[in-house]
């Protein structure tokens with residue numbers, strides 16, 4: 319009981335001093351404020367200095383750290399007790415389910431925070447974790463870069479703050495406590511103090527928190543699945559931990575996703591804002607077909623049902639391919655249709671209308687619109703090579719090009735046209 323009281327007391331102290339835990343303290347005179355160092359998205363998704371829209375109620379539930387390390391799923395896997403109303407994550411909780419403030423670690427020391435963050439990333443299976451002091455490292459598309467800064471270098475700071483770099487937009491983003499997500503103007507530099515800004519339900523705010531200490535840049539390799547896969551990816555889950563796997567689809571649609579392991583697991587599939595698309599618990603194998611409604615980034619989070627096992631999960635992701643009506647010419651025999659996902663190409667023979675053959679040799683393919691020379695394409699309308707003929711008189715040339723009589727076109731396009739195959743070259747009328 320005493321321990322509980324102690325913990326409660328320390329919790330209250332922490333709540334009182336750490337901005338990133340519960341809420342933003344704004345200056346008393348909340349006159350309309352225009353952001354100086356950041357922009358925020360308005361209703362139309364434009365980045366603006368005033369008129370930002372507070373559109374996601376979950377913004378009240380996670381802070382700069384959860385945002386920076388891309389772990390703002392709710393409810394958080396590493397938040398066992400709902401100590402803070404499911405507000406996530408403080409540095410320390412992923413490794414030990416307790417914010418470092420409560421463990422007696424001096425969280426005012428930048429190196430303590432950095433060491434802890436790096437441990438937490440490794441807990442979740444990330445590799446290639448490294449950091450640099452005040453110097454932004456190069457980053458590749460397979461890497462994630464974040465940075466952390468203290469209020470000051472004296473160890474007397476109240477707070478630390480994280481930002482996350484996005485390579486695609488070449489910009490830094492951050493989320494001060496319960497604020498909407500902000501886009502930082504320029505790049506983080508030791509020479510430029512971060513002023514306290516936020517966008518809350520009530521609009522843009524100036525806050526009392528500033529950060530002017532050293533900046534540590536932490537880089538790590540993302541845990542990704544690249545599509546299309548040639549074989550299912552195998553991902554490792556440490557004892558009592560989970561993995562968050564990122565995958566990008568370049569076309570919306572249905573995807574066959576299979577997950578399997580020798581141990582029962584729980585999983586969720588999220589869109590890029592961590593809305594759950596699909597989930598299940600206690601399975602050793604699942605096969606699902608979620609509809610991913612937009613091209614873009616998605617996540618699979620998985621952990622073992624038992625906290626006491628460590629092992630692999632195997633994950634396969636495949637688009638249910640669809641092909642456009644218009645084919646592309648490939649060669650004299652074939653044209654091809656490519657699924658917009660890029661993962662599958664379908665080849666088929668050209669097909670022409672017999673009624674549109676000009677000069678006994680030229681015709682436009684109905685599928686790819688290419689004008690074919692049926693003679694020089696070495697298919698020729700050489701009657702003595704034709705052995706596949708439909709009841710109505712459509713036939714297949716020796717190189718596979720299909721010559722259709724008008725009444726067969728619809729059946730052919732529907733895939734229902736049947737050809738009679740002869741052992742001997744047949745007579746065409």
Ligand SMILES: [Zn+2]
Pocket residue numbers: 637638639640657658659660661662
């Ligand atoms: Zn596809």
Ligand SMILES: [Zn+2]
Pocket residue numbers: 645646647652653667668669683684685686687688
């Ligand atoms: Zn064609």
